[in-house]
Amino acid sequence: MKSGPMHRYLFHALRPLLCLLILLSGLAAPALAQLPNMSGNPPSEQEETVTDAFGRTTPRGTVQGYLAAMAQNDPIQAGRFLQVEPGSARAETLAEQLRTVLDRSGRLAPVSEINNTNEGASGDGLEGDLDQVGIISSPDGDVPLLVRRIQQDGHAVWVVADETLKALPKLANQSVATLIERYTPSSLKGYELLGIPAGDWAAVPVLAFLTFLIGWCLAWALTAFAINTWLRRAPAETRDEARRVRVPLAFLFSNGLFRFACLGLGVSVIARQWTFQLYDIIAILSLVWIVFIVTSAVARRLLDTMTRREKTSAISGTKLITRLINAVALFIGLFQILDMLGFDVGTGLAALGIGGLALALGAQKTIENLVGSVMLVVDQPIRVGDLCQFEGVFGTVEDIGIRSTRVRTLEHTVVTIPNGAFSSMQIENFTRKERFLFHHQFGVRYETTAEEIERVRQALKAYLKEHPAIQDDDPAVRFLNFGADSLTMEIFVYIETRSIPKFFDYQTELLMGVMNTVQGEGVEFAFPSQTVYLSRDSRAPANFLGGKPESTARENKPPSA
Incomplete structure (x- = not known):
């Protein structure tokens, strides 16, 4: 399969997303390195x-x-x-x-x-x-x-x-005494809720609002600078994606500002610890949000470029890698959040090494579908937009996801097939055709002479050779056989086009041309007919045929024009 240039283009197109995936894997390494007993060995004493x-x-x-x-x-x-x-x-x-x-x-x-x-x-x-x-x-x-x-x-x-x-x-x-202790009204001193002084309950919401406001201003200024400098010539969609980063970026800025303000003003350690933990969770979600936005923007830009250059082979790979990056980012974020909340995620993941049977039983289909999606992208039996047929289903591939592939049928219904099963099916891809076969048979009446059949053959050959969609110096037009009710002729040529709609247009045009050529030679098309012979059985009564012993025959033919 000649796919070297196509694969090289896919690699260069997806290089930014691959770099981001490697970066996320590096961020995940410290967390995964702390998982106890990932090898599945029994714990020591x-x-x-x-x-x-x-x-x-x-x-x-x-x-x-x-x-x-x-x-x-x-x-x-x-x-x-x-x-x-x-x-x-x-x-x-x-x-x-x-x-x-x-x-x-x-x-x-x-x-x-x-x-x-x-x-x-x-x-x-x-x-x-x-x-x-x-x-x-x-x-x-x-x-x-x-x-x-x-x-x-x-x-x-x-x-x-x-x-x-x-x-x-x-x-x-x-x-x-801290600033909050000094400036808390004497009427509020000594009051606590959940171990947090009343002064902190008043200060923390104010600090959260002010630090987010400052963080929003910083995020707005940074994205505005990027839009007016680095992204000045970028498409409008890319600039819109940059504006979407402002909200999660503001949360990240406010996280650092809030910590600095709480330490400077002297917020109590209990209030700090709980609010800092909340801000850490928000920061993780903001990072995941930014990853989603960036990968979406990069993927959209790559897909537009590939579509414009008709590099459809890389579209499925781009979508799959984008989803994998988002899934990895989401997994790392959830892992960190659960760890902050006190859940022993490490022990749960380590148990997978010991409980391999549970993994095999519970996640077998998931892993099978994931591997199947990778095989579909690497082997590329189909791509997004291809017209294909498999196990009685005929339609256009709409999406190749991590778990399943969606196909839009001619009835405009959507068929969803798990990738694990789909990758093992026999798939017929019509979009990959370099040319289309034009193979038709037709019959002429038995009254047609051999000279007329040869004249029709030569006329059809001449017509097909002159047609721009037929690149064949000797089109195959044959007298095939003696049929039950006609003399059968056959046309076997290829239409030089890769477009399915154009093929149907050419096929209609050629069929009309064949009809006109045959009729132009004075030859008529045959249609089903039957001849019935009647005779008297010698063993039948004499009056079985109305008293007429002689044989009669009647030919059941349609009236001639």
């Missing part, structure tokens, strides 16, 4: 799942548990997350001091960056039983917020390390 009533089995669980306890104004419960004797007065005091320090000068790491395994993070330069989950600023320098893994009640738990607790009294004395 050190990796055995342990349970803790307070969720302290991972550094992330300890941080979230401490914040949840302080949100309920329960310092006794919060003290269980510190490396001190649970229930002691010192534990309550340190829990309160830790909250004060975090509210005024502390910063916790984003939830997605805090390790969520029993063993903690590795390669961070700390001892094996230590993890850093935040930082506390002070006039004497930054103090790391550390958590340590210790043995308690017969199993390992993570608690705020003693190194950090020893510095808390001094850090609490050095801390000063």
Whole structure:
């Protein structure tokens, strides 16, 4: 199959989308690298799942548990997350001091960056039983917020390390009231909802609105600059796509601005942690949104170019790769969001290595259809826009998707076929024809003489040789056989066109020409006729034929013109 230039064009046309897919794969690698036991091997003794009533089995669980306890104004419960004797007065005091320090000068790491395994993070330069989950600023320098893994009640738990607790009294004395604390009306001080002070409830919505407004202005200015410079000569559709990026881009800008404003004004750590997590989710969705917009714009530009240059072979590949990129981006985004919300996605994915049978039973058809779609694009038995026939279905291919292919029939119904089954069918592609066969038979009356038949043959040959759609110096016009009611003649030539509508036009024109040529030679077309012979049976009664013993014959023929 001569497809080398076509495949090279497809590669060059899809190179931007392939680069974006590689970039997304690189972004997914760090997340996938953290999945535990992806090889499917049984867990070791050190990796055995342990349970803790307070969720302290991972550094992330300890941080979230401490914040949840302080949100309920329960310092006794919060003290269980510190490396001190649970229930002691010192534990309550340190829990309160830790909250004060975090509210005024502390910063916790984003939830997605805090390790969520029993063993903690590795390669961070700390001892094996230590993890850093935040930082506390002070006039004497930054103090790391550390958590340590210790043995308690017969199993390992993570608690705020003693190194950090020893510095808390001094850090609490050095801390000063934040701007929100200073300017909160005295009538609102002391009131909290879900552990968040009333001043923060008033400040956070205002900050969210102002930072989004600033982010919108930045996004509008950036896209306007791009439209007036880089995209000045681009089609109107491309400039419209650039304008669509403004909303998700504004969310991304506002994410950074909101964090900076909350830290600068002194929003409490509980309010910060929950709102930062919400903003992280919005940022991920915004990135996925931008990927959708960019891939849609690039794909539309490529499809327009391919259609204009009649490179239809690359259209299906472009659509498939665009959908794969969007699917990868959506998968990465959902994976990160579920991980932020505390779902153990890694363990679920790792179970696929162990539960191969479940994958084979549950996802077999999905994988089969995905592989089938790739084979349809690579092997290209059909392309979008091709007229094809398979298993009694005749129609035009409208779309080759990741799961199925849609075909529009002549009755304008849509037939959807799973790609796994479609790729294994015997498909007849009419659009790929280099030329069309004109093969017809017709009969002339038995009264036609041999000289008349030869004269008709030569006249038809001359007519076909002169026709512009027939590129044959010796068209095949034959006296085929003696039929039941006619002398059968046959025409076997090729019409030189790749267009199906033009073929039907040429076929109509040729049939009319054949009719005129045959009639012009004085030869008549035959139609079904029958001759019936009647005779008297010698064994029949004498009066069986009305008393007439002689044989009679009647020819059943239509009256002559």
